[in-house]
Amino acid sequence: MRTAYSVETVRAAERELMARLPEGALMLRAAAGLAAVCAGLLARRRGRVYGSRVVLLVGPGDNGGDALYAGARLARRGAGVTAVPMDPERMHAGGLAALRAAGGRVAQAVPQRADLVVDGLLGIGGRGGLRPAGAALAERIPPGVPVVAVDLPSGVDADTGEVAGPAVTADVTVTFGAYKPGLLIDPGASRAGAVHLVDIGLELPEPEVEALQHADVAGLLPEPTASSDKYRRGVVGIVAGSAQYPGAAVLAVAGALRGGAGAVRYVGPAADSVLARYPETLIGPGRVQAWVIGPGLGEGRAGEVADVLAGDAAVLVDADGLRGLDPAVLRARTAPTLLTPHAGEAAALLGVSRESVEAGRLAAVRRLAERYGAAVLLKGSTTLVASGGVRAVRVNPTGTPWLATAGSGDVLSGLAGSLLAGGLSGADAGSVGAYLHGLAARRTGGPLLAHQVAEALPAAWRDTTHP
Numbered sequence: 456m457r458t459a460y461s462v463e464t465v466r467a468a469e470r471e472l473m474a475r476l477p478e479g480a481l482m483l484r485a486a487a488g489l490a491a492v493c494a495g496l497l498a499r500r501r502g503r504v505y506g507s508r509v510v511l512l513v514g515p516g517d518n519g520g521d522a523l524y525a526g527a528r529l530a531r532r533g534a535g536v537t538a539v540p541m542d543p544e545r546m547h548a549g550g551l552a553a554l555r556a557a558g559g560r561v562a563q564a565v566p567q568r569a570d571l572v573v574d575g576l577l578g579i580g581g582r583g584g585l586r587p588a589g590a591a592l593a594e595r596i597p598p599g600v601p602v603v604a605v606d607l608p609s610g611v612d613a614d615t616g617e618v619a620g621p622a623v624t625a626d627v628t629v630t631f632g633a634y635k636p637g638l639l640i641d642p643g644a645s646r647a648g649a650v651h652l653v654d655i656g657l658e659l660p661e662p663e664v665e666a667l668q669h670a671d672v673a674g675l676l677p678e679p680t681a682s683s684d685k686y687r688r689g690v691v692g693i694v695a696g697s698a699q700y701p702g703a704a705v706l707a708v709a710g711a712l713r714g715g716a717g718a719v720r721y722v723g724p725a726a727d728s729v730l731a732r733y734p735e736t737l738i739g740p741g742r743v744q745a746w747v748i749g750p751g752l753g754e755g756r757a758g759e760v761a762d763v764l765a766g767d768a769a770v771l772v773d774a775d776g777l778r779g780l781d782p783a784v785l786r787a788r789t790a791p792t793l794l795t796p797h798a799g800e801a802a803a804l805l806g807v808s809r810e811s812v813e814a815g816r817l818a819a820v821r822r823l824a825e826r827y828g829a830a831v832l833l834k835g836s837t838t839l840v841a842s843g844g845v846r847a848v849r850v851n852p853t854g855t856p857w858l859a860t861a862g863s864g865d866v867l868s869g870l871a872g873s874l875l876a877g878g879l880s881g882a883d884a885g886s887v888g889a890y891l892h893g894l895a896a897r898r899t900g901g902p903l904l905a906h907q908v909a910e911a912l913p914a915a916w917r918d919t920t921h922p
């Protein structure tokens with residue numbers, strides 16, 4: 456599991472560790488890790504560190520201090536290092552002295568001839584986007600030169616990934632002690648590039664955000680055993696599709712058939728289309744361990760949603776099924792419930808604008824899970840899964856923007872419903888489903904069709920269980 460921690464948690468852990476270490480020791484550890492990554496990049500780009508040109512963008516706080524001490528290390532290895540301050544009156548004094556002693560210099564304008572730019576403007580102390588002085592420096596980063604962000608790209612909110620104004624876009628981010636949520640959640644995540652974690656010895660409690668890895672997924676996937684039969688593996692029922700949208704039913708069934716359930720049952724008006732494509736499907740009402748309701752349902756089907764929610768099977772509600780959901784009904788349920796809105800549907804469930812959900816995805820998914828007393832999977836460029844009463848929000852590390860194509864969400868709902876039928880909790884079914892779905896999409900490559908994602912699911916499953 457990859458874990459991420461809020462600024463408050465990181466600062467508390469830092470305070471605790473600093474009390475036991477000589478003054479400045481943590482910053483020197485951070486700077487050593489940062490300098491090593493920069494040296495590696497320079498060596499790859501130019502063959503050596505000696506003679507390369509490094510520009511440091513230096514903010515007023517300790518983030519700038521890290522950059523200055525790392526710059527001093529690079530200068531000692533023969534790099535030409537220039538520090539450009541955001542505010543010449545406020546630069547980390549020790550870092551500046553170290554850089555000067557190593558032969559580095561300070562300039563007021565960003566040199567345009569550079570092999571590497573180090574973004575040390577703002578770290579976890581940054582609030583909001585870059586203000587004009589920092590933004591002016593970021594704008595002058597010469598095009599095509601690799602940018603290494605110190606701790607996080609400046610202007611990205613460490614706790615949420617929000618980008619509230621001008622911000623740096625990095626190729627590499629060297630982060631200290633722990634991943635910050637903003638490095639894993641968009642829009643921040645897409646500003647961070649490849650993230651390197653430098654261990655500075657922090658001892659950390661429960662994370663605020665976590666991301667599954669292959670081994671976690673393999674541990675959660677329901678694999679059949681010698682004593683399995685199709686009923687014990689779980690039956691998933693799909694209530695999806697309409698005369699207008701029969702394809703949604705086919706795609707949800709396509710996902711469900713690859714999610715490990717022993718059987719898939721379809722209930723709805725698209726049975727002919729479903730059977731024509733998947734003769735494995737059982738048709739008509741019957742006992743299931745989990746229902747998926749919503750994809751392509753169209754209008755006027757609220758009664759079916761209410762019936763399914765009144766039952767004692769696990770339920771995944773998606774798309775049209777999410778309209779007008781009553782929090783009290785969901786809260787009263789005892790079996791697992793998983794909601795899978797995209798940002799527009801989440802906005803309707805919360806009574807806010809779509810833009811506010813997009814800008815604050817982490818807060819939105821937490822509020823949804825609390826209000827509805829269910830696990831909630833918020834789809835989008837970084838898919839998040841929250842469940843009420845659980846501290847950590849899961850962020851999905853797989854996927855590709857090619858998934859933004861009609862019908863891919865239907866495949867996901869079938870898949871995650873199948874995992875629910877296999878006995879996973881709402882949060883596990885959602886996060887494992889999103890992981891496999893994203894992996895299958897990456898394997899398929901773009902431009903992709905939703906049914907191809909479903910077809911690539913067995914290979915994605917094997918990637919995680921037999922890497």
Ligand SMILES: NC(=O)C1=CN([C@@H]2O[C@H](COP(=O)(O)OP(=O)(O)OC[C@H]3O[C@@H](n4cnc5c(N)ncnc54)[C@H](O)[C@@H]3O)[C@@H](O)[C@H]2O)[C@@H](O)CC1
Nearest residue numbers: 469481482485516517518577578579580581582584586606
């Ligand atoms: N605390 C520690 O033990 C360690 C901290 N480290 C570094 O220290 C950083 C945090 O340092 P600081 O707490 O000094 O915070 P920052 O270096 O992030 O900068 C904070 C200062 O920038 C200004 N500022 C905030 N938002 C701004 C904005 N939008 N535009 C312009 N100026 C703004 C404020 O004056 C604020 O005091 C970490 O990100 C990390 O890089 C590392 O050295 C590792 C050890």
Ligand SMILES: Nc1ncnc2c1ncn2[C@@H]1O[C@H](COP(=O)(O)OP(=O)(O)O)[C@@H](O)[C@H]1O
Nearest residue numbers: 797834835836855856858859861862863864865
């Ligand atoms: N920019 C993006 N990058 C990565 N994945 C995306 C992006 N936009 C959408 N997705 C994913 O694509 C799928 C789209 O689902 P959804 O919005 O329900 O579409 P549909 O209802 O047409 O199937 C979700 O899994 C979502 O997380």
Ligand SMILES: [K+]
Nearest residue numbers: 577605607609
């Ligand atoms: K930074």
